[in-house]
Amino acid sequence: MQNESTSARRPFNPLRAPYDLISSVWFGIFLMFLLFIYMSIASAGILHPLDYSKPFGPWTRWIVREYFNKTEMEVFAWWPFTLLMALFTLNMIVVTLRRIRLTVLNLGVWLIHGGIVVLTLGSVYYFANKLEGDTPVFRRSIVINVPGAEAPSRLVVRPQNKVFVPGDGGEYGFSISSINPNWPLLSGEDKGKTACSVNVAVTTPTQTFIRQMLIGYPQYTEDIIPGKGRAVKSTGKKLLDESIELAFAYEPQTKYYIADSAALYVRKVGESEWVERPIEGLPHYADRITQRSDVWVSRDDENVEPDPMDIPVPKVAENDPLASLDVHVTGRLHYSTGDQTRWVPNGTKLNPMMKVILDGGGHQSEFSMFALNPQLGDVDPSMVGYHWAENEQQRIGYGQTTGNLLSIRVPDKDKTVRFSVDPAKTLDQNKDLQFTRIEDTDWSYRVKSYHRSFPMGNGRRVPIVVVELQSGDRLIKRWVTDDPNRSQDLIGDQQFSPPDPAVDVVFRPGALVTIVAGPQPENIEVFVGSPDDRRPVKIGEMFDLGSGIRMKIMESYSHVQPETRPVLIAKQDRDPKAGNVFSRIKLELNSDNWSTTKWLPYHRYPFPNEQYAVPGRFVYRPTRCLLPDGTQVELLFSRRSEMLPAPMALEDFELKVHTGGFVSGNTASVRDFVSILRPYSDGKWQSPITTSLNSPAEFADLYYFQAEWDPGEMAFTGLGVGNRDGVYTQLLGTCIAVFGMIYVFYIKPVIKRRRQQAVWAEVEQNKKMAVTKEPVAV
Amino acid sequence: MNRKLLVRFVDMSLIAVVAYFAWGKYQNRAPSVELDKFAANVELEPLRNLAIQDVGRIKSFDSFARGRMRTVAGPYDVDGHEPVFAYVDLMINPRKYQNKDIIYVKRAIREDLARAMEQANIDPNDIREFVKTGLMAPGMYWLQPVQNQLNKLEQDVIRTQKFVNMLNWAMGTADAHRLSSNFAIIPSPTGNDKTPWLTGEQLWGMGFMQDGHDHGQANMGVPGLDPKLGGELTADWNKLVETWRAEDAAGASAAIASLASNLQKVNPELYPDVSKLNLESQYFKMKAFVWVWIVYALAAIPLIMFIAYRMNGALITGVIMLIIAFGLHTLALGMRWYISGRIPNANMFEAILASVWFGVLGSFVLEYLVRKTNMKGLFYFGSAICAMVAMMCQQFMPTVLRSDIDNVMPVLDDIWLYIHTNMIIWSYALIGIAAIIALLYLRYRLGGGDPGAARIGGAGSLILDGSTPKGDRFLIDERGSTGKVLDAATMVILELAFVTLWAGLVMGAIWADHSWGRPWGWDPKEVFALCTFVIFIILVHVRFKVRDKGLWTAILAVVGCAVMLFNWIVINFKISGLHSYA
Numbered sequence A: 001m002q003n004e005s006t007s008a009r010r011p012f013n014p015l016r017a018p019y020d021l022i023s024s025v026w027f028g029i030f031l032m033f034l035l036f037i038y039m040s041i042a043s044a045g046i047l048h049p050l051d052y053s054k055p056f057g058p059w060t061r062w063i064v065r066e067y068f069n070k071t072e073m074e075v076f077a078w079w080p081f082t083l084l085m086a087l088f089t090l091n092m093i094v095v096t097l098r099r100i101r102l103t104v105l106n107l108g109v110w111l112i113h114g115g116i117v118v119l120t121l122g123s124v125y126y127f128a129n130k131l132e133g134d135t136p137v138f139r140r141s142i143v144i145n146v147p148g149a150e151a152p153s154r155l156v157v158r159p160q161n162k163v164f165v166p167g168d169g170g171e172y173g174f175s176i177s178s179i180n181p182n183w184p185l186l187s188g189e190d191k192g193k194t195a196c197s198v199n200v201a202v203t204t205p206t207q208t209f210i211r212q213m214l215i216g217y218p219q220y221t222e223d224i225i226p227g228k229g230r231a232v233k234s235t236g237k238k239l240l241d242e243s244i245e246l247a248f249a250y251e252p253q254t255k256y257y258i259a260d261s262a263a264l265y266v267r268k269v270g271e272s273e274w275v276e277r278p279i280e281g282l283p284h285y286a287d288r289i290t291q292r293s294d295v296w297v298s299r300d301d302e303n304v305e306p307d308p309m310d311i312p313v314p315k316v317a318e319n320d321p322l323a324s325l326d327v328h329v330t331g332r333l334h335y336s337t338g339d340q341t342r343w344v345p346n347g348t349k350l351n352p353m354m355k356v357i358l359d360g361g362g363h364q365s366e367f368s369m370f371a372l373n374p375q376l377g378d379v380d381p382s383m384v385g386y387h388w389a390e391n392e393q394q395r396i397g398y399g400q401t402t403g404n405l406l407s408i409r410v411p412d413k414d415k416t417v418r419f420s421v422d423p424a425k426t427l428d429q430n431k432d433l434q435f436t437r438i439e440d441t442d443w444s445y446r447v448k449s450y451h452r453s454f455p456m457g458n459g460r461r462v463p464i465v466v467v468e469l470q471s472g473d474r475l476i477k478r479w480v481t482d483d484p485n486r487s488q489d490l491i492g493d494q495q496f497s498p499p500d501p502a503v504d505v506v507f508r509p510g511a512l513v514t515i516v517a518g519p520q521p522e523n524i525e526v527f528v529g530s531p532d533d534r535r536p537v538k539i540g541e542m543f544d545l546g547s548g549i550r551m552k553i554m555e556s557y558s559h560v561q562p563e564t565r566p567v568l569i570a571k572q573d574r575d576p577k578a579g580n581v582f583s584r585i586k587l588e589l590n591s592d593n594w595s596t597t598k599w600l601p602y603h604r605y606p607f608p609n610e611q612y613a614v615p616g617r618f619v620y621r622p623t624r625c626l627l628p629d630g631t632q633v634e635l636l637f638s639r640r641s642e643m644l645p646a647p648m649a650l651e652d653f654e655l656k657v658h659t660g661g662f663v664s665g666n667t668a669s670v671r672d673f674v675s676i677l678r679p680y681s682d683g684k685w686q687s688p689i690t691t692s693l694n695s696p697a698e699f700a701d702l703y704y705f706q707a708e709w710d711p712g713e714m715a716f717t718g719l720g721v722g723n724r725d726g727v728y729t730q731l732l733g734t735c736i737a738v739f740g741m742i743y744v745f746y747i748k749p750v751i752k753r754r755r756q757q758a759v760w761a762e763v764e765q766n767k768k769m770a771v772t773k774e775p776v777a778v
Numbered sequence B: 001m002n003r004k005l006l007v008r009f010v011d012m013s014l015i016a017v018v019a020y021f022a023w024g025k026y027q028n029r030a031p032s033v034e035l036d037k038f039a040a041n042v043e044l045e046p047l048r049n050l051a052i053q054d055v056g057r058i059k060s061f062d063s064f065a066r067g068r069m070r071t072v073a074g075p076y077d078v079d080g081h082e083p084v085f086a087y088v089d090l091m092i093n094p095r096k097y098q099n100k101d102i103i104y105v106k107r108a109i110r111e112d113l114a115r116a117m118e119q120a121n122i123d124p125n126d127i128r129e130f131v132k133t134g135l136m137a138p139g140m141y142w143l144q145p146v147q148n149q150l151n152k153l154e155q156d157v158i159r160t161q162k163f164v165n166m167l168n169w170a171m172g173t174a175d176a177h178r179l180s181s182n183f184a185i186i187p188s189p190t191g192n193d194k195t196p197w198l199t200g201e202q203l204w205g206m207g208f209m210q211d212g213h214d215h216g217q218a219n220m221g222v223p224g225l226d227p228k229l230g231g232e233l234t235a236d237w238n239k240l241v242e243t244w245r246a247e248d249a250a251g252a253s254a255a256i257a258s259l260a261s262n263l264q265k266v267n268p269e270l271y272p273d274v275s276k277l278n279l280e281s282q283y284f285k286m287k288a289f290v291w292v293w294i295v296y297a298l299a300a301i302p303l304i305m306f307i308a309y310r311m312n313g314a315l316i317t318g319v320i321m322l323i324i325a326f327g328l329h330t331l332a333l334g335m336r337w338y339i340s341g342r343i344p345n346a347n348m349f350e351a352i353l354a355s356v357w358f359g360v361l362g363s364f365v366l367e368y369l370v371r372k373t374n375m376k377g378l379f380y381f382g383s384a385i386c387a388m389v390a391m392m393c394q395q396f397m398p399t400v401l402r403s404d405i406d407n408v409m410p411v412l413d414d415i416w417l418y419i420h421t422n423m424i425i426w427s428y429a430l431i432g433i434a435a436i437i438a439l440l441y442l443r444y445r446l447g448g449g450d451p452g453a454a455r456i457g458g459a460g461s462l463i464l465d466g467s468t469p470k471g472d473r474f475l476i477d478e479r480g481s482t483g484k485v486l487d488a489a490t491m492v493i494l495e496l497a498f499v500t501l502w503a504g505l506v507m508g509a510i511w512a513d514h515s516w517g518r519p520w521g522w523d524p525k526e527v528f529a530l531c532t533f534v535i536f537i538i539l540v541h542v543r544f545k546v547r548d549k550g551l552w553t554a555i556l557a558v559v560g561c562a563v564m565l566f567n568w569i570v571i572n573f574k575i576s577g578l579h580s581y582a
Helices: A005-009 A017-022 A025-044 A079-099 A107-129 A231-235 A392-399 A727-772 B003-027 B037-041 B061-073 B083-092 B107-119 B124-133 B144-155 B161-174 B176-181 B200-204 B227-245 B249-266 B274-285 B292-309 B312-340 B348-369 B378-396 B416-446 B459-464 B482-516 B524-545 B549-574
Strands: A046-049 A059-062 A132-145 A153-156 A162-167 A170-184 A194-203 A208-214 A222-225 A245-251 A253-258 A263-268 A275-278 A326-333 A336-344 A353-360 A363-370 A384-388 A404-410 A415-420 A444-455 A461-471 A474-481 A488-491 A495-497 A504-509 A513-517 A524-528 A534-537 A542-546 A549-557 A561-568 A584-591 A594-601 A623-626 A632-638 A641-657 A670-681 A689-692 A697-699 A702-709 A716-722 B051-054 B057-060
Touching: A017 A079, A025 A046, A025 A079, A025 B524, A025 B549, A079 A107, A107 A727, A132 A170, A132 A194, A132 A641, A132 A702, A153 A162, A153 A170, A194 A245, A208 A245, A222 A231, A245 A641, A326 A594, A336 A594, A353 A513, A363 A384, A384 A392, A392 A513, A392 A524, A404 A444, A404 A461, A461 A504, A474 A504, A513 A549, A524 A542, A524 A549, A584 A632, A594 A623, A594 A632, A641 A697, A641 A702, A641 A716, A670 A697, A670 A702, A670 A716, A689 A697, A689 A702, A727 B459, A727 B482, B003 B416, B037 B249, B051 B061, B057 B061, B057 B274, B061 B083, B061 B161, B061 B274, B083 B176, B083 B227, B107 B124, B107 B144, B107 B161, B144 B161, B161 B176, B176 B200, B200 B227, B227 B249, B274 B312, B292 B312, B292 B378, B312 B348, B312 B378, B348 B378, B348 B416, B348 B482, B378 B416, B378 B482, B416 B482, B416 B549, B459 B482, B482 B524, B482 B549, B524 B549
Parallel strands: A384 A513
Antiparallel strands: A046 A059, A132 A153, A132 A245, A132 A253, A132 A716, A162 A170, A170 A194, A194 A208, A208 A222, A253 A641, A263 A275, A263 A632, A326 A584, A336 A561, A353 A363, A353 A549, A404 A415, A404 A504, A444 A461, A461 A474, A474 A488, A488 A495, A513 A524, A524 A534, A542 A549, A584 A594, A623 A632, A641 A670, A670 A689, A697 A702, A702 A716, B051 B057
16 A cells, blocks of 8 residues: 555645545545444444443433434435445545555455445445335135125135125125134045135024135035034035035235335225325334324323424325325324323313322322212212312202211101211120110110121122111111111011101211312312311322321312323333334324314234234224215325235245144244245236245245244235345455455465565575676686 | 553452452352252152253253243252252242242342332341342242332333343243143153143143142043053152152152153153253253363463463463363363254354354464464463353353253254354454454553564464565564564454454345345344444554554454444344344
8 A cells, every 4th residue: 555645745735635535544444433433323322321320230222313213224324324435435446546556466455445346336226226025915815605695705814804795685694713724634635734724604694604614625615513513414415505605715915015114095985995195204213293282191201392293195196085185294103002081171161070199008099080970080989079069058068978977867756866877886896885865855876787888689789777776665776778768677687677667767878088179179178087077178288088098189170171182102111122013193184174183003004904904913993084075084004015016825824843843832943934925927826936934935026035924823924025136246246355355364475475485586596696606806 | 650550550450350240249149058858869860861842842851940940040049959859849849939039030120129028028138138149039029019019110111121021930930830831741642743742731630739639530631642651650740749748759769760761651752862861961960061161261371371471381281271171162062062953053152152162263273373483372362261251151141141952043044054153153253362362462562562563464474474584583583572473463363353254244144135135234233243344444454554553453453352242242132133142
């Protein structure tokens, strides 16, 4: 390598300076350093301790690329990286041309640098043309023909899928009751092999049976009568109703779905084909909301800042049902598991609500209460009653409902006593409990027992008080419940009779605690145990209810109304491996005088109907929307699609396992997954092509990789699909570079050694020659 | 600062760090437990060599039990018992362990659980012991405050959920019912090599561990099993349970021997070779040979004496020790290969073991090439240190680097596992050795050594040194420059690492292309392998431009090694990617 110092000594020339810079080795080193920094941060992010005061504690990482909403592929196709690579390549080319003469000794460096340039060019071509996606291919559908049906129906072979077909005499129902991918064949030519067996439960207007079908073996189709076994045994025929025709058909896939892309799918309700609108520039990781009130957040302390966005989603097809509307994506949630309805204090109708915290034994629980609709709350009204009072009279009235009030009235004397039943002051608890006289009467009373939840014969449990009433020698043992019509007197030990009219006893089991608010939400009084224990309380103040239980009123509102919003899951509760499965977009549809918004959940694939949905993996939840012209459409958020070069069907799927493998569903026992595919081209199904792990199949310049599988019934396979233009150029570049390295490190020194030795030999020879030619003194 | 003082400070710091970690390990050791008479006397050898089916692999019960008990107790033995005894005892006498500290909890959640234990009024001494060792009793796990705390910790997906899951998994594994339902020791009487084996529950019925369970007709449910043999198996099992509970060592030993013998008769064609099972047991009994780091350490000490003082006797001793260590290392790899039936480089434990093996093997070849030069001994030393550190990690981090032998992942079942993986891990070993020699150079410079550097690189120095009478002769002159020698040795290794790392990357790209559909996906593992390579490209070019070539070469060699280790450790354990298994 030539010395750069010669150029450094020249006077500064602004025109030549960029050339000198780009041909500087130091500049190249600096670029490599920047590349190293960029790649490290873009890939791993920045690692840091969770708690800086504990550097040896757990660490986490800030994924910088996600801050910029870039996937791994995107962050390395971003302009800063492209610029660095371009400068580096340019620097390498210029340095090589300007400073390294092409000689035998320098050939290695030329090869390394040349190889990297070829690799870079190949990579530019590769990444510019790269298409990568995936697609599921289902194994089979069942084509159904019933008598009188207008057209055949299709049923995708997936567990629990069902279809109802109108036909002669009524409706016919078909549902997949079970799938066994390894049904052993016990007879015939293929005895000993296994086949995929599908049981279809068939309900006709007149009978119900199961039709068992084997993929690839239509001759073995037979019906099974529930409780009786194979139809052939009881009827002599394999099929109970031959007019019902079920036959397997391929379920070919025509599209694949581009990784990390986004698209809106729309169709009129009732249609099967989706119309696609690509969404360009949708963030991959960010939560973008217009205002904080767009969402609920799973943790109240999570800070979510509004960050509006507006991505137009123009139509690309003429048959687009939204053609007359302006369509925009105005929000995105990265992790939202669904909608939630909460109560907000801005309603127009009176609907008082209160949130309280109950603290007992160090354990705190939050409850909501509704004064006018107690059933909406989550507190047992017999424990805590909540009322709204417009005035003092109502307040006192509600206060009177506190405690277990027992009223005893002697009609003859028109005398009444009323008191709260104290469970501790009963005869059962205190054998010495004396009778209490009712003033101005001959009657006295004492409470024998109190049961908060007494089992009745019909399974109902009610609060009950047993009170003993005494007048002279007369003793009445009265059982009183919250329903006065159920009061009875116990005669003897077991027999009950209607209550003696000499005394009326009424029991009103009010709440243990009554909270009365109003007419302003902050005017709150609490009645604890009895109407007499009346305490004004403030919001946020903790107060004692006795028995170690304390209460704090957190919020009190007079006019609340329900509001449904998507729930944004707090970052620390998100599963990092979930990707964008739980993402949603906010779609805004506008026309001149009409507007609506919809939150659409992410779908991995835009399936035509729910028959393709796989619980836990592929959701199918299109959102309906009524347009101003009365058209009802379905909207679905998924990924952009590309057409496959030919429809691709799944002929068969094989699972290869280790000894006794896949017993407990443990994938560690799987050895390989094999999809046998059949492309449809030139008007016919072509010969099967096979793809398995580490062995992709190629058809019409696209490569199909084994990427996923259905571990249950093996009803579908998941294929990775992509092209790989430019790979061989990349490979050539890397091989040239490898050869260059070997040349530089191991061949060049050998050449050099030989040259040095040759020169030295020549010098030695010359010395000898010089000695022999030395002039001799004459 | 005075240079001598600085050198002493660096040396002392190094010793202090090693001592600190050694003391930490000593402090956190499990409390010693004295074995009872029964445990000491019961003959477990036939039990160890029982075949058991575990997620698609037939292995020795010893190997299986070790894996399960490691899940339960982490780096410790369950109550001081060996794994086979602990497994059976947990299965037969689960109540005995309710209040014994056998469940291992990761450090990340210990403090949180300790606070919950305080609420539950646990003895503060027990809590302190728990925080120190990480061992808790199963009974403690069920305390309400602990459960509340675990529920809370489980909510935090990013910070603590993983550790709670590990604790739950340990608890589940220690459950007697789970242990018995995984006890698949009975080959299918009529099946083939794809047929699942039967567990004790399947042969003897649910609850076969419980007292008073009627085993009489249990084996009726196993088609094809000879009723007489089934009866004998049942009798063996009943006797084992009874004698085990009665702590009758002689009776239990007899029952174990009979059971082991009868199990082989259930389907002799399916039952694996007992000698192979025995070998697997022996392999794990030898703790997977991870203690060989001591032999490597014993090799490294005389080797560094040779490098420092040129004592030929030390070299001979060091090489002999290294050969012994390498022999044991090779034996460990060979046994693992034979037992698993596949190349042993398919998980982290194996990759580390194989990597340093390649490193030591390479050092023998290189040392042969430099036997007449002043580089002699450097490669031996570098590879011995690398192997020692790697195997120390395996010994002292058994829960992170699990030595269990499992099936290879489906995606790794390919010829490229032999080519790409070996090439990459070899390059990693070379990078490690280069860093060791570079550290020697830095220590030499720190001590005032001359700032010499090999003018023409590593292999170039070897080839050209002394090629002409007036050329550079530092490698062969007796009083050659130590700095130049160390620099040249670093470069010899780095050049090899440079080529092998690049070749390994290319091979990985070829494999990725036909496995994942793209040769390069900017996966973190790929990126950091490339980052390591970029450091070495910088090194090669910096050598051209700086005056103090040796110093910058050494610094960048160490930086490159750090990036490589970051790739191997942090990327694997902290950052998920397509290469998480390697």
